Amino acid sequence: MAYPVLGSSDDRAHHRAPLRHRAKIVRAGKTHSGAFRQMTLTFEKLRKQYGQHVTIDDVSTRFEPGLIHGVIGPNGAGKSTLINMTAGSYVVSGGKISLDDKTLSGMKKYQIANSGVARTYQNIRLFDQMTVLENLEVCFYPAHVGQVWREILWPPFAAKRRRERRDVCMELLAFFNLQHYADAEAGSLPYGRQRMLEIARALVMNPRVLLLDEPAAGLNHHETAELTARLAELKTPDRIMIVVEHDMDLVMTVCDRIVVMHHGKLLFQGTPAEVQASADVQLAYLGTANDLDDIKTAAKDRRTQLGIRARRRS
Numbered sequence: 427m428a429y430p431v432l433g434s435s436d437d438r439a440h441h442r443a444p445l446r447h448r449a450k451i452v453r454a455g456k457t458h459s460g461a462f463r464q465m466t467l468t469f470e471k472l473r474k475q476y477g478q479h480v481t482i483d484d485v486s487t488r489f490e491p492g493l494i495h496g497v498i499g500p501n502g503a504g505k506s507t508l509i510n511m512t513a514g515s516y517v518v519s520g521g522k523i524s525l526d527d528k529t530l531s532g533m534k535k536y537q538i539a540n541s542g543v544a545r546t547y548q549n550i551r552l553f554d555q556m557t558v559l560e561n562l563e564v565c566f567y568p569a570h571v572g573q574v575w576r577e578i579l580w581p582p583f584a585a586k587r588r589r590e591r592r593d594v595c596m597e598l599l600a601f602f603n604l605q606h607y608a609d610a611e612a613g614s615l616p617y618g619r620q621r622m623l624e625i626a627r628a629l630v631m632n633p634r635v636l637l638l639d640e641p642a643a644g645l646n647h648h649e650t651a652e653l654t655a656r657l658a659e660l661k662t663p664d665r666i667m668i669v670v671e672h673d674m675d676l677v678m679t680v681c682d683r684i685v686v687m688h689h690g691k692l693l694f695q696g697t698p699a700e701v702q703a704s705a706d707v708q709l710a711y712l713g714t715a716n717d718l719d720d721i722k723t724a725a726k727d728r729r730t731q732l733g734i735r736a737r738r739r740s
């Protein structure tokens with residue numbers, strides 16, 4: 427399938443594409459068989475303020491596809507605000523967010539979502555009373571609203587579409603080891619499973635930009651290791667992944683590039699090795715040299731344990 431071009435009618439066609447073409451949506455290298463257009467998410471002189479209180483100050487950076495970008499920083503540094511502005515939950519006070527040649531800042535939340543941006547929340551926001559499967563299936567409806575009449579008037583077509591949607595959802599559930607919970611109420615799942623379900627839901631529409639706001643928050647060691655492995659597998663050449671996270675072990679293990687925020691400003695950006703070597707970052711955030719050694723050792727152990735290949739150094 428040719429990769430859709432943002433800002434054109436192809437953009438909408440992406441969401442209307444036959445579901446069978448999007449069945450393999452989670453594993454790297456299996457998403458699109460044909461050529462695709464590389465998208466870059468860009469922040470230009472981004473600013474957010476509440477009255478006189480500036481929370482994001484002149485942040486410029488780029489997020490490239492095929493990489494997992496970490497965003498780290500102390501509490502209140504502005505990490506979630508970056509996610510919220512990108513997803514359209516917060517209005518941008520100044521500067522610009524663009525996805526390739528399309529300006530996202532100023533667009534409505536649903537328009538940003540329709541442009542291929544999906545997110546998870548720091549505090550889990552599932553439909554607790556719906557089943558696990560329904561939490562995923564419900565994501566299809568806005569994108570396929572044009573097909574509703576056809577489904578009403580032609581039951582075999584409706585049944586086929588339902589099967590196709592279900593296949594995509596079940597594949598995602600299996601990827602996150604949630605298939606056995608498909609008929610359970612989402613609110614009844616253990617916390618760690620709910621976190622995974624939120625990520626699965628964000629993936630239903632096969633987003634080009636996946637924003638994860640503290641996905642490891644509240645997870646135990648075992649669950650964090652599982653999440654780390656899943657995130658590494660979610661990397662595809664055409665997907666931009668941004669992970670806001672406090673778990674340094676996860677970040678240093680899985681991220682290719684890291685942006686360090688401090689007091690609303692971009693303090694540093696680089697590879698995990700560069701971030702760990704930065705005196706500014708050490709001073710502002712990561713702590714003592716002993717802490718850093720512990721983090722490096724833990725990250726190395728986990729990469730070995732999970733079979734994640736060593737990152738490219740650039």
Ligand SMILES: Nc1ncnc2c1ncn2[C@@H]1O[C@H](COP(=O)(O)OP(=O)(O)OP(=O)(O)O)[C@@H](O)[C@H]1O
Nearest residue numbers: 476481499500501502503504505506507508548687
């Ligand atoms: N809706 C809001 N109204 C007013 N101030 C806000 C709002 N949202 C965030 N802030 C302020 O913006 C600053 C950055 O908050 P943000 O949540 O982005 O930080 P963070 O780096 O994600 O922190 P944490 O790691 O604790 O989640 C904080 O000073 C916070 O109080």
